[in-house]
Amino acid sequence: MPELPEVETVRRGLQPAMEGARIVKAEVRRKDLRFAFQKDFVARLTGQTVTGLGRRAKYLMADLDSGDVLVMHLGMSGSFRVIKQDEQQVPGKFHHPRNEDRAHDHVVFHMSSGAAVIFNDPRRFGYMKIIARKALEDEPLLKGLGPEPLGNEFDAKMLARSCANKKTSLKAALLDQRVVAGLGNIYVCEALFRAHLSPRRLAATLATKKGEPADHAKRLVTAIHAVLNQAIKAGGSSLRDHRQTDGELGYFQHSFQVYDREGEKCQTAGCGGIVRRFTQNGRSTFWCPKCQK
Template sequence: MPELPEVETVRRGLAPAMEGRRFLSVEARRPDLRFPFPERFRERLEGRRVVSLDRRAKYLLVRTDGPDALLMHLGMSGSFRVDQRGETASPGAFHIPRSKAAAHDHVVFDMEGGARITYNDPRRFGFMILADAARLEEQPLLKNLGVEPTGNALSGDLIAAAFRGKATSLKAALLDQTLIAGLGNIYVCEALWRAHLSPRRQAGTLATAAGGPTARATRLAEAIRAVIADAIAAGGSTLRDHAQPNGELGYFQHTFAVYDREHEPCRTPNCRGTVQRIVQNGRSTFFCPVCQR
């Protein structure tokens, strides 16, 4: 499933074709994706202008000049294709084939300005819903999300407060979307390696007895912000069938330090460890048992 950097890359790719533009036509080619499309989906969007295209955790949020906001999730295999003036931009050195089967092109937005935006989803685990724009903070999918890992709000103090007293593993705590929103398996593994922290460490050990941050908490906050920023700058990781709106492959996977590198040497300078894979809560965790403590 695409993680936060991939979703942010998609948002940036769609924004020039959507922000400030009206939906000229909206076509849903099936009655549902993961969930049924909202009632009057087409009528509620057509003619509306996109005020902004935002991201919250792993959700894309289209704010319009009407009462509805369009909330979208890419699921396992969802992606967008932007065609304008009969051409599909695909710059960059690395590319992967886009699904062009009409059976998988489920939603088409024709935008003011000439762009056609097509949502393609072979597995149909993605979804699009309409939410009350005036009450987004009450929307069930959004209301319990934690802090975003992309700004200074994510600090050692916040991690200490969120993890204090928790006996769960550090890996599990970081995947809890109510604490930190948008972190997924890949970037949690990478951030823990950068912070030299074991995924099996108890989360509560990052807070002092008084509830303040330990040096580990500060180090982890800095590592999370850095790995997310680096991944966004690289266009995400684009594992399997996820890609950017222009079809270009993400680059960050070429710099993974531990993820999917089982049995390979640890990349920490002077570390003689070997990357191991363990399973935590049904998910693969990659780490170095020598330098991550």
């Protein structure tokens, strides 16, 4: 599933075509994706101007001038592409052909900017829902989400406080969207490696007995910030289905230091360890047992 950097990359790619433009026509080519579309889905979108395009965790959020918000989730294989009239897109260095089966083009937004914004989802785990802005705080999809890891409020003190009494592993805590929103398996593995912290470490050890953030909590927050910003700059990680809106692959996977590098030498200077993989909470965890404590 696309993680925060991939979703942020998609947001930035859609912004020029959607933000400030009116939805002239919305096409829904099937009755459902992961969930059924609302009966008034098309009617509530038609004629509305997108006043802002944001992101909350792994959700894209399009503010409409009606006071509604179009919430969109990419699911496992969902992607957008932007087609502009009389303009052909030039493949980038990391371009990989998309699925040519247009049967998977399930939603099309025809924008007053002259662009067609197309949502393609072969596996149909993505979804879209229109929510009144005033009802967002009570929306089950969004309720209970933790702080944004790149937001101003997310720091070592907040992370330590959230993990102080947890008896779960540090990796499991970081994947809990109530602790921090938007992190997934790839970037948690990478951040833990950069902070030299074991994924098996108890989450509660991020806080001292007095409840203050331990030094390794500060290292971890710094690592989370660094890996996310680097991944966003690189356009995300193109594992399986992720594509940018112009069809180009993100290429942060070339910067992985531990993820999917089982059996390779640890990249920490002077370590000499070997990257290992084990299953943790049903997911593959990659780490260096020698330098991650």
